[in-house]
Amino acid sequence: MNTTHSPAAPQPAHAPRLAGDLAIWIFILAELLAFGVFFAAYAFTRASNVALFDAEQLALSRNAGALNTVLLLTAGYFVVRAVQAAEHAADRIAGHWLAAAIACGTGFLAVKMFEYAHAFQADISLSSSPFHMFYLSLTFFHFMHVILGLVILIALWKNVRAGRYRLGDMNGLETGAAYWHMVDLVWLVLFPLVYVIH
Amino acid sequence: MQKQTTPDHGPQTHGTPRRATFQWIALILATLATWLVGQTGATGTAIVGLLAVISIWKGSVIILDFMALRHGPLLWRALILGWMALVWAVIGIAYWKALA
Amino acid sequence: MQYKSQAVAMPYFIAAIGLFVGQIIFGLIMGLQYIIGDFLFPAIPFNIARMVHTNLLIVWLLFGFMGAAYYMVPEEAETELASPKLALGLFWIFLVAGALTIVGYLLVPYETLAEMTGNNILATMGREFLEQPLITKVGIVVVVLGFLFNISLTVLKGRKTAVSMVLLLGLWGLAIFFLFSFYNPDNLVRDKFYWWWVVHLWVEGVWELIMAALLAFVLIKxxxxxxxxxxxxxxxxxxxxxxxxxxxxxxxxxxxxxxxxxxxxxxxxxxxxxxxxxxxxxxxxxxxxxxxxxxxxxxxxxxxxxxxxxxxxxxxxxxxxxxxxxxxxxxxxxxxxxxxxxxxxxxxxxxxxxxxxxxxxxxxxxxxxxxxxxxxxxxxxxxxxxxxxxxxxxxxxxxxxxxxxxxxxxxxxxxxxxxxxxxxxxxxxxxxxxxxxxxxxxxxxxxxxxxxxxxxxxxx
Incomplete structure (x- = not known):
């Protein structure tokens, strides 16, 4: 709230504290559950179609997948820097970090769209094979999450520039940041699972 | 739930910029490792185990430091880390089933 | 009661409970027909009892939702209802139309009812839960639109809260998805699509919003x-x-x-x-x-x-x-x-x-x-x-x-x-x-x- 804590003041021992709202964490848990079920469905469907999955996986671009991983991780890092800057009341700098994160996230979307354009040219669709069904479903479901994450980051960027967050009153920023990191976390399983493991 | 009512938390909840930067570099290097494995086309139980370990390690950096659950309640830390472990356990079982 | 116009909720609640009793009586009749196949036959055959049981449920829940909205919205918006008279008028129209429909189910063979009510102009009857004659369906649309007009105006002129916004979203969704019940393509697969877009998107979509809003309102209070x-x-x-x-x-x-x-x-x-x-x-x-x-x-x-x-x-x-x-x-x-x-x-x-x-x-x-x-x-x-x-x-x-x-x-x-x-x-x-x-x-x-x-x- 209206704390007068200065960042340099000696710190008392801290009780465990959930960064972000309880409601968003319940939501994150629900999201992870949804992706978890999808991953399990992929893995077990692959187990009964190994040759097909391995052959069609080979046609994916691992370069694009790795580039996207780097973009998401970098965006996540920038969000962390933004939160740290806001804790030190450096709103302008926090805004810059968030803008950089938004740029990386947008880059992810661009790379993904090139991948999709390529796939559609090759007549890949939800009905063309079980692997394609999972590849398109999983990545598109994640794609939608990146878009939502970007909307949240843009809202945070506006708020940060308006100086809405302070040490001790970081709830909104931490809530949005936690969501973005969830989107990142899911991709860290998706990339090796769908693009690499065979 | 409501607006943060405990003013007693310091900057270290979200770590220092220096630490975050090192972690970011390590995460990128780990990604390159996964990519490299993909490029060589290597496979087998050991390789899949390695990829799982890399993914879990990367995930735990996100969970503990980026999401700041290192300083969060045990329950939530366990839930999210547990999700990561469970997902890879299931993928492992399915992979093993595919080999058999 | 904070606002005088909230009183229009009362007849809606009473009608809802009355129809609820009817629904349960038909449920009991039908439950017995599972065991004694010709119980009350030919006066009330199983298919008619089932139709009455499910249609009464839908109608009384709609009465309940409308009553709830008329009660909640003035209190949330902190203003009197735009038109209590309209609310009361629609109540009687809905009650009479609903009662006539049920009487029609019970007294007239279904195909005769279809002929009498213009099903040959636009065929909408015969689908599970959406058995209502065309004129009843049109009546439902008129009543619901009048109702939405009334409560939307009330919200617009007063305080806008998350509870009333979620409630409005749910109720508007209810009205919009009901429109699919007017389209009944010959192709059986497509027919099923449109049918589910009413039935499923109601109970597993927009009704959940209404439910969440009602629950939130009561919990706040x-x-x-x-x-x-x-x-x-x-x-x-x-x-x-x-x-x-x-x-x-x-x-x-x-x-x-x-x-x-x-x-x-x-x-x-x-x-x-x-x-x-x-x-x-x-x-x-x-x-x-x-x-x-x-x-x-x-x-x-x-x-x-x-x-x-x-x-x-x-x-x-x-x-x-x-x-x-x-x-x-x-x-x-x-x-x-x-x-x-x-x-x-x-x-x-x-x-x-x-x-x-x-x-x-x-x-x-x-x-x-x-x-x-x-x-x-x-x-x-x-x-x-x-x-x-x-x-x-x-x-x-x-x-x-x-x-x-x-x-x-x-x-x-x-x-x-x-x-x-x-x-x-x-x-x-x-x-x-x-x-x-x-x-x-x-x-x-x-x-x-x-x-x-x-x-x-x-x-x-």
Whole structure:
């Protein structure tokens, strides 16, 4: 709230504290559950179609997948820097970090769209094979999450520039940041699972 | 739930910029490792185990430091880390089933 | 009562309860027809009893939702209702049209009714739950649009809260999705698509928003917890409900000729449909535990908590039981579906309407809460109806499992009717559980007339 804590003041021992709202964490848990079920469905469907999955996986671009991983991780890092800057009341700098994160996230979307354009040219669709069904479903479901994450980051960027967050009153920023990191976390399983493991 | 009512938390909840930067570099290097494995086309139980370990390690950096659950309640830390472990356990079982 | 115009909710609530009684009577008749096939034949054949049972349910829930909106919206918007006269006029139109439709079902053969009501101009009749004659359907649209106009204007001129926005979103969705009932293509697959876009997107989509808004309103009132906290939960619940509900429509595309990937999309997202209900349960208990006041209306608090639990069980758990494509392959359209339908409708929508009635009725009658004795009787009604419904669900589930086993899984499958003979024991037990439910309903009716020594004076 209206704390007068200065960042340099000696710190008392801290009780465990959930960064972000309880409601968003319940939501994150629900999201992870949804992706978890999808991953399990992929893995077990692959187990009964190994040759097909391995052959069609080979046609994916691992370069694009790795580039996207780097973009998401970098965006996540920038969000962390933004939160740290806001804790030190450096709103302008926090805004810059968030803008950089938004740029990386947008880059992810661009790379993904090139991948999709390529796939559609090759007549890949939800009905063309079980692997394609999972590849398109999983990545598109994640794609939608990146878009939502970007909307949240843009809202945070506006708020940060308006100086809405302070040490001790970081709830909104931490809530949005936690969501973005969830989107990142899911991709860290998706990339090796769908693009690499065979 | 409501607006943060405990003013007693310091900057270290979200770590220092220096630490975050090192972690970011390590995460990128780990990604390159996964990519490299993909490029060589290597496979087998050991390789899949390695990829799982890399993914879990990367995930735990996100969970503990980026999401700041290192300083969060045990329950939530366990839930999210547990999700990561469970997902890879299931993928492992399915992979093993595919080999058999 | 804070605003005079909230009083228009009262006739809606009374009509809802009246039709509820009718619904249960037809339920009991039909339950007996499962056992004694020609009971009341030819006066009330099974298909007519079933139509009356389900249509009455839908109509009385609509009365309940409208009454709830008329009660809640002025209080949320902090202004009088735009037009109480319109609300009262629409009430009578809806009641008369609804009653005439039911009388039509009972007295005229269905095909004659279709001829009489212009089904040859635009064929909309004959589809399960949407059996209403064309003129009734048009009447529903007119009434609902008038109602939406009234409450939307009220919200626009007054305070806009998350609760009233979610309620409006749900009610507008209800109206818009109903329009699909006017389109009845010849192609059977396409016909099913449009049919599910009414039926599914109502009960597993927009009605959940209405339910969440009603529950949130009552919880704000009885617990005194900050609106801000309750609204946050509301956002989480409606997001989960919409995402899982809309994509979960896929669990109706498994066997109707839709592309195969729907088996995955439908299974996975509908498997997650319990989540919004789970969130509602956590929400209700969390808010009651953090209450800042002891509201004198204990019965309303009980209904609110009951809604959380029973909706999760009926809609969530019993829905999940048969939603995965490989399971549904065997259980589709069996008594397991009936078990889920009963507990889901009771736990989610019946109970949430009874929650708001329980909270609002005493206030509409000029007191904060009913006298102690009336509340005790109402709580008896709660337990009798709820336990009765749990038994109905369990017996139907048992019947369904046996049915699936004998008729579909077995190496030497039995015919449909031969299987039905094997289920008689469960049908008898279900009928007695239904009687228990009816006794609970009678207690509920009586509780409105119990007078106590000292009535609690109304606040504000």
């Amino acid at each position: 009885v617990t005194g917890v900050d609106r801000e906290v309750i609204e946050k939960w509301l956002y989480v619940i409606i997001t989960l409900a919409l995402v899982t509900g809309i994509i979960g429509t896929g669990h109706h595309y498994f066997w109707i000729g839709a592309p195969e990937y729907w088996q995955w999309w439908g299974s996975i997202f509908s498997a997650l449909e319990p989540l919004p209900f789970f969130a509602m349960t956590v929400f209700a208990f969390n808010m009651v535990n953090r209450r800042r006041r002891e509201h004198p209306n204990k019965a309303a608090v009980l209904w609110a908590l009951g809604t959380g639990v029973m909706a999760f069980l009926g809609a969530g758990v019993w829905g999940f039981l048969h939603t995965l494509a490989p399971v549904n392959y065997f259980t589709h359209g069996s008594q397991i579906t009936a078990a889920h339908g009963h507990m889901a409708f009771y736990g989610a929508y019946v109970m949430v309407v009874l929650t708001i009635i329980s909270y609002a009725m005493p206030i509409l009658r000029g007191r904060a809460a009913n006298p102690e004795r009336a509340q005790v009787l109402e709580m008896w009604a709660f337990w009798l109806m709820t336990v009765g419904m749990v038994f109905i669900t369990l017996f139907l589930t048992a019947a369904g499992i046996l049915q699936v086993w004998l008729q579909r899984v077995s190496d030497t499958p039995m015919s449909y009717m031969a299987t039905q003979d094997q289920l008689m024991l469960f049908y008898w037990m279900r009928e007695w559980a239904g009687v228990m439910f009816f006794v609970g309903l009678l207690c509920y009716l009586v509780s409105f007339f119990v007078k106590g020594g000292t009535a609690t004076p109304a606040r504000a």
